[in-house]
Amino acid sequence: MDRALLPALPRLCALCAALLALFPCGAHGNWMWLGVASLGAPEKLGCADSPLNSRQKELCRRKPYLLPSIREGARLGIQECRSQFRHERWNCAAGPGAALRPGSLFGYELSSGTKETAFIYAVMAAGLVHSVTRSCSAGNMTECSCDTTLQNGGSTSEGWHWGGCSDDVQYGMWFSRKFLDLPIKNTTEKDSKVLLAVNLHNNEAGRQAVAKLMSVDCRCHGVSGSCAVKTCWKTMSSFEKIGHLLKDKYENSIQISDKIKRKMRRKEKDQRKIPIRKDDLLYINKSPNYCVEDKKLGIPGTQGRECNRTSEGADGCNLLCCGRGYNTHVVRHVERCECKFIWCCYVRCRRCESMTDVHTCK
Numbered sequence: 001m002d003r004a005l006l007p008a009l010p011r012l013c014a015l016c017a018a019l020l021a022l023f024p025c026g027a028h029g030n031w032m033w034l035g036v037a038s039l040g041a042p043e044k045l046g047c048a049d050s051p052l053n054s055r056q057k058e059l060c061r062r063k064p065y066l067l068p069s070i071r072e073g074a075r076l077g078i079q080e081c082r083s084q085f086r087h088e089r090w091n092c093a094a095g096p097g098a099a100l101r102p103g104s105l106f107g108y109e110l111s112s113g114t115k116e117t118a119f120i121y122a123v124m125a126a127g128l129v130h131s132v133t134r135s136c137s138a139g140n141m142t143e144c145s146c147d148t149t150l151q152n153g154g155s156t157s158e159g160w161h162w163g164g165c166s167d168d169v170q171y172g173m174w175f176s177r178k179f180l181d182l183p184i185k186n187t188t189e190k191d192s193k194v195l196l197a198v199n200l201h202n203n204e205a206g207r208q209a210v211a212k213l214m215s216v217d218c219r220c221h222g223v224s225g226s227c228a229v230k231t232c233w234k235t236m237s238s239f240e241k242i243g244h245l246l247k248d249k250y251e252n253s254i255q256i257s258d259k260i261k262r263k264m265r266r267k268e269k270d271q272r273k274i275p276i277r278k279d280d281l282l283y284i285n286k287s288p289n290y291c292v293e294d295k296k297l298g299i300p301g302t303q304g305r306e307c308n309r310t311s312e313g314a315d316g317c318n319l320l321c322c323g324r325g326y327n328t329h330v331v332r333h334v335e336r337c338e339c340k341f342i343w344c345c346y347v348r349c350r351r352c353e354s355m356t357d358v359h360t361c362k
Contacts (some may be wrong), residue, residue, distance in 0.1 A: 087315030125180055217235050319362035
């Protein structure tokens with residue numbers, strides 16, 4: 001090797017790690033698509049240049065107008081995952097060593113078969129449904145628009161009828177299945193059949209959450225707002241509400257056996273007669289405690305995380321710091337306050353200072 005290149009090696013290694021993060025190989029390559037939202041892909045990136053696997057690129061080439069929705073779906077899922085877990089030991093973020101692993105945006109969790117894996121698959125599938133359906137309703141695509149199955153229906157006797165633009169969630173679910181499920185079903189690698197089946201199930205559970213939270217909105221018509229007749233349409237809930245439902249499913253997720261006979265079954269033998277529903281989240285392996293950094297697995301640990309000294313919940317210093325204790329330091333805040341409008345024409349404010357105790361895990 002040319003000695004002149006030696007000083008540049010650290011930067012070259014960092015660049016290689018970043019490229020691996022964007023373009024992983026193998027069975028988890030279907031998660032390459034997250035790169036279109038989270039790793040700085042330009043807005044006008046085409047299908048051929050996007051971080052997608054071969055099957056996803058083919059679908060993208062046939063439906064290039066969906067690329068902005070794919071980007072938005074990835075952004076929605078990542079953002080909601082981090083929002084739902086922001087106060088917990090696992091906060092939906094990978095540690096520094098994860099850059100050396102496929103699917104490194106989430107690191108270890110993508111292939112671990114844990115409750116966290118279940119939530120990631122569900123929320124990302126739901127995000128794609130939500131963004132594609134929104135795009136259809138907004139009239140951004142010729143292939144889909146509003147839900148036409150509800151037209152001319154309703155209840156005349158009750159004084160309402162379907163109208164407006166109902167969200168066509170069935171199209172969004174169809175596209176999410178084509179884009180996310182087919183790469184899993186057609187993988188040729190020697191991944192666990194149980195893990196693949198669980199990932200597919202959790203994808204569908206995310207989509208079911210979007211469908212389950214569909215609501216009916218109505219608008220009144222009549223003289224002086226009498227509401228003699230109402231026009232109603234179906235609309236999706238906010239993605240935050242969908243995230244809360246999936247977080248609840250995560251808290252009540254079901255551990256299944258790591259062996260499939262005819263179908264997946266619960267690990268606990270005394271519970272095997274209880275059916276597994278389509279909207280349940282499933283996992284195979286128990287989660288690590290996420291307390292200590294593990295660079296190999298991409299677990300960042302909780303050292304340095306801000307905690308709430310008075311909380312008894314997951315964000316409390318006792319739980320978040322895993323019994324290691326915490327450091328306290330004072331943060332000084334300076335802001336404008338007691339602002340008054342002075343005629344004419346400017347605003348005069350005082351400069352206020354406050355001191356706040358901040359606690360971080362040891």
